[in-house]
Amino acid sequence: MRSETIDLKRLREELDRRQAGELSPHATPNAAASRREHEAFLEEGWRQVFSVDSDRILHSLAYARYIDKTQVFYLVRNDHITHRVLHVQLVSKISRTIGRFLGLNEDLIEAVALGHDIGHTPFGHDGERFLSELCREHGIGAFQHNVQSVQFLDRVERKGRGWNLTLQTLDGILCHDGEVHSEELAPRPGKSFAALAEEIRAKQENPDLELVPMTLEGCVVRMADTIAYIGRDIEDAIRLGLIRREELPQECTRVLGDTNGRIVFTLTSDLVRMSRGRPSVRFSPEVSRALKALKEFNLERIYLNPAMKPHTARIRDLFRLLFSRYLDDLERGREESVLFRGFLHGMDARYAAEHRPAEIVRDFIAGMTDRYFLEQCPPELRPAPVECPGGV
DSSP states (O other): OOOOOOOHHHHHHHHHHHHHHHSOTTSOOGGGOOBSSOOHHHHHSSSOHHHHHHHHHHTSHHHHGGGGOBSSOOSEEOTTSOBHHHHHHHHHHHHHHHHHHHTOOHHHHHHHHHHTTTTOOTTHHHHHHHHHHHHHHTTSOOOOHHHHHHHIIIIITTTTTOOOOBHHHHHHHHTOOTTSOOSEEOOOOOOOHHHHHHHHHHHHHOTTOOOOOSSHHHHHHHHHHHHHHHHHHHHHHHHTTSOOGGGSOHHHHHHHOSSHHHHHHHHHHHHHHHHTTSSSEEOOHHHHHHHHHHHHHHIIIIITOGGGOTTHHHHHHHHHHHHHHHHHHHHHTOTTSHHIIIIITTOOHHHHHHSOHHHHHHHHHHTOOHHHHHHTSOGGGOOOOEEOTTOO
């Protein structure tokens, strides 16, 4: 029996056409994808365009480091507490579920979701704040993890060559601001790579500037980011004894439920129900009010609660210590420094030419895991983890 050669490119083109016919008119078709640099082999290959972005993010070194990055609670001995890698997986799953019911491009959603937090520092938002202080002091603008996510994927990964991701993926990552509360979010289409660069510059100058994704898929990921963390952070806080379930505001639990599972189900169901067939994604007014109140509760009782952050001042001092050390190593050309051996060795010449010393130090520290960060500090200055109930 004679075997026939299968034209994989033709199969991919047929799949693209079939999917385009099934997608919502508000979805982003694969044909709309735009890369900064043309890659001919991708056009001849069988992989769909946004699926390539997902693969590249999954194979990035920065993605591997998600495994030991703080989500909310750090220096806690409890194996059941959420780390960044689990949060990212939850965002990906929730947003793809929403996208499926809304008829959107799930490959684009997955790419944005997998990459949205890749620029987070060690020690979560506290680390982000400490590094931002140092960046401002050295004249390179505020540090923000969404901007840094684009920086890693576009200009640091692959030894400074970047992954050449699509504009739609990078835009969704930049504009994911899950902490901003929105009852409704509609995309702002028509962006370009020049517009992306301008939004990055503007965001660094004004951290409070609200950016909006260019695609409905990016809007879904931004909403799903909140859905993924709001109830999960509550469960972690209960597990660590910071709050009790009965303390949750009744005006919130009456609408959303009082467990992570029920909260995720309620928010996801409401978003799909209210957004089906629309050029935007939105919550109902009642659910939006309850979610906003619950976010305020979490901020006061969990995120600003000093009880589980006894080492905050120490961590801040260590950020300053390492930043100063690496900046001095760089300026004095100490090639035995881990900054050279572990980061700059083999880096594309364009990277050093296009980045100031403080920006290079920023990129190196931001990419560290919690563990690696502490290993770079003098042993006598490293804080000890807090013992907590329910660990393994």
